[in-house]
Amino acid sequence: MKPYRVLVVDDSAFMRKIISDLIEKDDQFQVAGTAVNGREAVGKVKELKPDLVTMDVEMPEMNGLEALRRIMLDHPLPVIMLSGINEEGMKETILALEGGAFDFIRKPSISSSHDIISVGEALREQMKEAMLERERREARSASALLAAEAPPVPRIPESPPLLPPVKPADKPVGGSETKAERLPRQVAKTPRETHSPDIGAPEDLQSENKPVRSGDRFKAVPPAAKPPAAGLSKALLKPKTETPAGNVPRPKSPISGTAPDIPSAAAKERKPDAKGLDKLVAVGCSTGGPRALKALLEKIPADFPAPIVIVQHMPPNFTKSLAQRLNTFSPLDVMEAEQGMILKKGAAYIAPGGYHMKVTEAAGGQFTISLTKEEARNGHRPSVDTLFESLLPLDSLERHAVIMTGMGGDGAKMMKSLYDAGVTSTFAESEETCVVYGMPRSAVELQCVSYILPLQDIAPRLVQVVK
Known part of the structure; x- marks a missing residue:
């Protein structure tokens, strides 16, 4: 070569x-x-x-x-x-x-x-x-070109039935239908009751129970579903047939694409405190991250009801310039994180280069930033895994995790742990918009992503889910 x-x-x-x-x-x-x-x-x-x-x-x-x-x-x-x-x-x-x-x-x-x-x-x-x-x-472009140039597959006509269709028996003249005759039509009118959530919804229910998507294309169905949370009764695990307006369903089952709309125990007990927070978003990215962060943060409104904590792999000092630059674009207050900062709604905090960043719970419903000089993790300091791991015990918060473009697999392991712990949502940038499809790919392969979206669609969906 x-x-x-x-x-x-x-x-x-x-x-x-x-x-x-x-x-x-x-x-x-x-x-x-x-x-x-x-x-x-x-x-x-x-x-x-x-x-x-x-x-x-x-x-x-x-x-x-x-x-x-x-x-x-x-x-x-x-x-x-x-x-x-x-x-x-x-x-x-x-x-x-x-x-x-x-x-x-x-x-x-x-x-x-x-x-x-x-x-x-x-x-x-x-x-x-x-x-x-x-x-x-180049390989993806070549594949797309070949697919576009390929002649359409001719449709094979259906074979005629070997026997004429059997006609239903005539109803008795002047008689009424029996219960046994009415039952099949009643069942046909309520397909939700005839399909197990593990089999998948019929076509007319796709708008409610959609599988995880990447842009407008369906992703491959993973081989195994996530087990139900311990302690939930079978009655609670029955999916709802309708989602109330404004309520975002839980991440979808890897098998059926549907999900029980069941709040976790922490979510049930969560009581928003005027002095504190009840929501948090954590973001990780690397190669291509500054451009991705600009696209994300400029679409987040100033009244966003959660702080955003961010790890971007970068050397010391560069993260301060990055935060200052992003602050000029975003309606949010974007800043380089400092030790002991109290997290506030409508603000974004970028981990300083050379330091791991963690979120810790303080008294009075407040959450603060902790910076450490622990050993590099996955070859990085700051590390996305370190940030995500710090969110695991914070079950009083509604937590959302996002992984965007970057080399390697930093963040994927702890996103999997958050997903298994029942966090509200997890996002990964889809391959077509990544500068490097490394970190998001690792998360997708671990089957811990609720939403796989191109870069331009992440912020609108995140705002919808969090609000």
Whole structure:
């Protein structure tokens, strides 16, 4: 297999040499050329047609952000930004991620060989994931094209019946129907009573009992249903035939797509306190997350009746720039979380890079943020699993968990634990809108997702479910 060709863009000759050497430590990649600024980079992309670009953020003549915009407009391809840790560089990096950059890494410290090695490993991992995602998208596009071009399957005419249909016996003249004759028609008029919830609803009930969907396409039916919660009687497990207006049904059964509309014991005892909270939303994302968070938070209204706690995999300091940027778009108050902050409705809190974030219960119905320096989990600090795990004991809250685009599987394991504990709802971004379908895929494969939706549909459904 031919190596992937990479264009390295940086105004520093020394940094171009370091980055090029780090890239070519992996035989899958070859440096096809270099550029000293954004203007030259735009021309080299057109000339060399590389598979991938590494782009310095701050450069003379044309910076990396402007070069990225032109490349994505004329020759879209994966671009990984290299950012300094100064304030301006971090702001430009957040804008680049919004503008379509695949991901970013901070520039290595040239005085630390250990840091250079660490940055090289992270860079190669991102490059491999970028190429893998590109191949997946190309494969999906090819499959869709083949399906569109395939001739329609001819319909086989139905064979005529071998025997003439049997006519029903004539009713006695002047007589009335017996109870036995009326019963079959009565049953036919009430199909809800003739179908077990484990078999699936008839077609005319699909609007009420829909299976988990991804956009407008039905997802494959998982092989086993989630067992009923312990302590529930068989009478309580009988599904309702109608859902009251404004009431959102519990997550659907993996077998039938229907669900008993049964509040958990915690939900029954939950009493909203004017001084406290009774709802909470937790969100996890990684690669592609800044753009996904913008799409999510700009559609959440200011009167949203729950705080939103967010883990976005990012190095220290960058999360503050991210929070400031998102705050300009969202009706919510978006901020970087701090130790001891009291969670409030209509606000979103982003875990600071380098710290795990947990939600803890305080006196008076209040909930606060706890930041820790515990060991990295799933290779990350902050970790989505750590945040989700902290929600498990908070059964006085109506909890909602969301996983969006990102590499790996962080968050999926603890989403499964929350789902099994009976949280109100769980969401995953569907494959067609993910920059990287890693974290959501892991959750879907664990069969712990109530709603699988494209990015643009997550916020409206979340608002509907929470309100």
